[in-house]
Structure formats: C-alpha cells, structure tokens
Amino acid sequence: MKITFIGGGNMASAMIGGMVKRGFTGRQIHVVDPDATRRTHLENEFGISTAEPGAPLPASDAVIFAVKPQQFRAVAEAVAPSLGNALVISVAAGIRAETLAQWFAPQPRIVRVMPNTPALIQSGMSGVYAAPAVTADDRELTERILSAIGEFVWVDDETDMDGITAISGSGPAYVFYFMEALQAAARAQGFNPETAKKLAYQTFAGAVKLAQESEDDIATLRAKVTSKGGTTERAINAFENSQLRATIIAAAAAAAARSRELGEEFGRDMEP
Structure with missing residues (x-):
C-alpha cells in the first residue's frame, strides 16, 4: 500500500x-x-x-x-x-x-x-x-x-459538508473563544494568569470527559449543576438574557453559509 x-x-x-x-x-x-x-x-x-x-x-x-x-x-x-x-x-x-x-x-x-x-x-x-x-x-x-x-x-448528501464545516471544522475555534472568555472572567475575579488558565482549561477538560462518560444527556448534566436560586442559575440566566444560545446557532449558520459560498466561488473558477 x-x-x-x-x-x-x-x-x-x-x-x-x-x-x-x-x-x-x-x-x-x-x-x-x-x-x-x-x-x-x-x-x-x-x-x-x-x-x-x-x-x-x-x-x-x-x-x-x-x-x-x-x-x-x-x-x-x-x-x-x-x-x-x-x-x-x-x-x-x-x-x-x-x-x-x-x-x-x-x-x-x-x-x-x-x-x-x-x-x-x-x-x-x-x-x-x-x-x-x-x-x-x-x-x-x-x-x-x-x-x-x-x-x-x-x-450521504454533499451539502451536509457545509454543516460539518460549521460545527466540527470551525468548532474548535468556538471552544477556544469560550475558553478565552472564561479565562478572562477568572482574571476579572482577581486570579493570576496561571491560575486563571488552569481553572478554565481543566473546567473544560473535565466537563467534556464527564459528558462523554455519563449516561445523562448534555441538558441533564447542565441541569444537575444548576441549582434553583443558586450561582449557576444566575449565570445561565445571564447567558439566556444575552441570547448566547441563539448567537452560537447564528454563528454556525454563518460559517455554513460561507462554506457554501466558497463552493460556489470555486465552481465558478472551474468555468472557462
């Protein structure tokens, strides 16, 4: 071979x-x-x-x-x-x-x-x-x-590759973006850069490992952390009020649209 x-x-x-x-x-x-x-x-x-x-x-x-x-x-x-x-x-x-x-x-x-x-x-x-x-x-x-x-x-449908590009192809950048923000939030709470980095990185690593190994779906895992009237609920409400979920969905749609545009552009370049 x-x-x-x-x-x-x-x-x-x-x-x-x-x-x-x-x-x-x-x-x-x-x-x-x-x-x-x-x-x-x-x-x-x-x-x-x-x-x-x-x-x-x-x-x-x-x-x-x-x-x-x-x-x-x-x-x-x-x-x-x-x-x-x-x-x-x-x-x-x-x-x-x-x-x-x-x-x-x-x-x-x-x-x-x-x-x-x-x-x-x-x-x-x-x-x-x-x-x-x-x-x-x-x-x-x-x-x-x-x-x-x-x-x-x-x-099976090639058009699905635009969605793949938007979710997993570009996805690591979204995760890194959120990690940057969480690290910045830790710095805003007074932690030094090294501690802020460790808090952000290990929180992501541990959450992903738990999600992969748990029998619960991701919504259930989130709910288990979000106690009624607690600190996490306050943070999640801030996310919802700022329409963070809708923004993430819209961002992925924008990436998929750009992937389609690239396909059309290269297709036109093919023409004599």
Whole structure:
C-alpha cells in the first residue's frame, strides 16, 4: 500500500503521525512539498519519503491533497496526469466533488474530508463525503486513514459538508473563544494568569470527559449543576438574557453559509 500526500503542512503532518502510530510504515507514505526544510523534517520525524513538486509520483492507492483551497486547482491540474488509478482524497474546505472531478478528469473516485485541528493530537472529528464512483474498498481505505487521527462520520448528501464545516471544522475555534472568555472572567475575579488558565482549561477538560462518560444527556448534566436560586442559575440566566444560545446557532449558520459560498466561488473558477 502507498499513500501520497500533496502538501506536508500541519494537517498532513497530523495525519501522517497518526497513521504511523496506527501501523503504517514510513515506506508506505510519500509527501510532495515545495519546502525543503519541511521535507527534511518529515523524513526525519516519520521515516517517510518526500519529493519536491514536479518529481514523478509513486504508484499510490490514494493521493491526499492537503493544500490551500486557493492553490488547489493549479496543483490538481499539474498532478492529475500522474494519478493513475489512485483514490483522490481532498481535505480542502469548500471545494465540491463536482469541481474536483473536473480538475482531476477523468478520475471520478473522489472523497472529501473536513477534519479539524485536534487531529494534531489524534483527537480530531472529520466529516466525510464520497462521490458516487467511490468503491467499498475506497471507503475502507479512507476509514483506515481517518481513524488514525480521531473520529469520523460519513454524510450521504454533499451539502451536509457545509454543516460539518460549521460545527466540527470551525468548532474548535468556538471552544477556544469560550475558553478565552472564561479565562478572562477568572482574571476579572482577581486570579493570576496561571491560575486563571488552569481553572478554565481543566473546567473544560473535565466537563467534556464527564459528558462523554455519563449516561445523562448534555441538558441533564447542565441541569444537575444548576441549582434553583443558586450561582449557576444566575449565570445561565445571564447567558439566556444575552441570547448566547441563539448567537452560537447564528454563528454556525454563518460559517455554513460561507462554506457554501466558497463552493460556489470555486465552481465558478472551474468555468472557462
């Protein structure tokens, strides 16, 4: 088996690191990247082979494109003649399978993946969509790769990838934003920066672990903390009065709308 990455940045590094931990060998992984320093780092870190753009691609079972959306078309059209029968896996946001199929013609076996940054510690959440020509073997290979960086869910309708982008793709930023605010709240209560950080970080970590391990749903867990007439109820009422829940829902809708816009923009770029 051979997996080739086009682009060796953070997401590719996360995927490669997870794959090596899950039993892939260095000989099974190849990376194409223009940055010589990055190539050397990947070679030393994971024992893989690398090459600069323009070098012949090795025969591969899958080629994973981990490049910026704005660079994707030029890279795709340069690589397409060398793909052979490889499955194409894209981790670029917004670019639809129909657009990718045009760039990679005549290769119709395309999988879109929307990972998120916790993939860097093998705790990611990925949404996955397969074009109609993708085979059962292609799906199995995709799952083997993605399981190395965390959890994943398949979607049958490609438009659901916009929602995946809004919830789990962008979601870590929402969590970090709230953690920043909680840390700032701790500082406002007079705690020093180190204590404020510890209070905010461990509160999030512990709450997530409890939610994952509890048989109660999230609303029940919240209710158990929120005693009638108590401190937590006062805080929750402040959230509700400021329409925080509605704001979060609206923010995710805005992210999904932007994902749709990106798909339309790249689709237009496809036209001659």
